[in-house]
Amino acid sequence: MxxxxxxxxxxxxxxxxxxxxxxxxxxxxxxxxxxxxxxxxxxxxxxxxxxxxxxxxxxxxxxxxxxxxxxxxxxxxxxxxxxxxxxxxxxxxxxxxxxxxxxxxxxxxxxxxxxxxxxxRLGPDPLRPRSDPEVAWRRLSRSRVVIAALLMDQSVLAGIGNVYRAEILFRHRVDPFAPGRSIDHELWQRMWADLVVLMRAGVRSGRIVTVDGEYRPRRRGPLTREESVFVYRRTGEPCRVCGTPVRTQVLVGRNLFWCPNCQRP
Structure with missing residues (x-):
């Protein structure tokens, strides 16, 4: 989608x-x-x-x-x-x-x-300048639902799909099965700011690229789809950070991808 x-x-x-x-x-x-x-x-x-x-x-x-x-x-x-x-x-x-x-x-x-x-019915959208991340935070911080499910709930956060969900959780080393209320406010502010940057870049380029820094392939030319992400659709492949095989599990009807070591509880 x-x-x-x-x-x-x-x-x-x-x-x-x-x-x-x-x-x-x-x-x-x-x-x-x-x-x-x-x-x-x-x-x-x-x-x-x-x-x-x-x-x-x-x-x-x-x-x-x-x-x-x-x-x-x-x-x-x-x-x-x-x-x-x-x-x-x-x-x-x-x-x-x-x-x-x-x-x-x-x-x-x-x-x-x-x-x-x-x-x-929609939550705040990271791509809209006047969206308030605190609205999403209030919903997250009161919920026992796991964070990976909450991020896909458009009434909590608008515009996030399966790719951004998997990648933002990995980039901030968040256990996808942690309840929303376990995410502290400072962590949520960092995640929101990161989503704003990543999604604005997606608008400009027309694609999702979340791999950066030392984990970005050092070669000329555009990244392939597999090279552009940390964990999304990389089941069984080694984590770019620690080498642990990436895992997948169906959650709220979509495949969730995560590193069980980098994102341990």
Whole structure:
């Protein structure tokens, strides 16, 4: 599932390419025909993201909400858009720019009260400048739920997915099975600050890179996906720090990855 940096990157792209322009919308697949008709011919005022949610503001109390889920994806291009094929949920065209949406979990129009209700369910987003980490801290510090599960709870912290979860816990040597209330305030502040740095870098580059310092491969060229992380999807591989084989276990429906030595209780 795309994590928060992907949605913020998309919001920036849509803001740059579409905002201020009259947008022509269609739903070749037919599943969003009525919604597309409501925004067709409107000017996109702004594109924004909160956590894993993307919002387009078309004014007159009309907001397009997209949640990509596991399989959703935007593609974009310039010039004449290609002939629609397959399950193309939404096509937006502005001047010589087009963008297509496929496979999203949610593609819907919301009124202001619905937008407010959705945002009220989300925790702070490390990529939003005015997000308050203390809101997440208050929820963490009262919970007996393990920290690895809490970090995936979008009502606690918005935008964190499986990769950032595994990597932030490893970078701070946190036992993923420790209850949230065992994480002290100073540690949480360091984790939040680290997430801000890592996720902002993800927005700029379009990928997640958490390996740094002496553990970063010393060679030219971009890192491979496996080289970019400490533990994520490295089951059985030696930990980059201590050499202990990385372990995995299903937690809240997703595979958790950790080093049993560096992250011991």
């Amino acid at each position: 795309p994590e928060g940096h992907t949605l913020h990157r998309l919001a920036r792209e849509h803001q740059r390419l579409l905002a201020g322009h009259t947008v022509h919308a269609s739903s070749p697949q037919g599943r969003f025909t009525d919604g597309a008709a409501m925004i067709d011919g409107r000017v996109l005022r702004s594109a924004d993201a909160w956590g894993k949610h993307l919002f387009h503001d078309y004014g007159e109390d009309v907001t397009l909400h997209v949640h990509l889920g596991l399989y959703g994806k935007f593609t974009a291009g310039t010039g004449e858009p290609p002939e629609p094929r397959g399950a193309l949920r939404l096509r937006l065209v502005a001047d010589d720019v087009w963008t297509d949406l496929r496979g999203a979990t949610a593609c819907e129009l919301l009124e202001p009260p619905q937008v407010d209700a959705l945002l009220a």
